[in-house]
Amino acid sequence: MRPCQRSWHEELAEDGALIVSELVANAVRHARRESIRVVVERTAVRTVRVAVADLSQARPEVREAGDGDEDGRGLFLVAAPAADWGTDERRWGKIVWADLEGRG
Template identity: 35%
Template sequence: MLPVRRTDRSEWQLTDLIDDIELRASELATNALLHGVPPGRESAVRLDLTDDLVRLEVRDSGDGQPEIQHADESSCSGRGLFLVGELAADFGIDQHVVGKTVWASFKRPARP
């Protein structure tokens, strides 16, 4: 497993996006652990920063294609990918030879 580099939340100047990114990271990582990681394999979470965007990626080694569900009011689950897709600037799934990467991107606030 690769070491995790912890950064100060203000280092990337993303204070306005922290809650949104953390919520989506939690949702995508939970989905990967519940549905995408076979026993004995790993998943990974990655953030990339460009001038305009922050891209959150969660990669797992499982088969299958995540599906956006439209849960009704009585459903206890099934809304996560729908919410990630609706609240991110862009959202997608990249298939790999082994596994997939589910990603969401966020527009960075204008720099001061």
């Protein structure tokens, strides 16, 4: 019996869930608006983009959290597994996104 191999998109699921969780938490905490949108799309053969759109135009800022800080590490957690990440400004707000690349 061969061991079950995970497909490339299954390998991205855990990192994708972490990134969405962090981006949603940031939108809820900092945008303080009534609406956010989560988008997951395949942008290339082995690339998935996860994104969170909100109605705030305030761009997220990477900051260095101190040893005793309970927060401030979210964007580091987004950047670590991501091949790339960024913010796209819109007239109505912004979209913060991260690209994950499958290896399998």
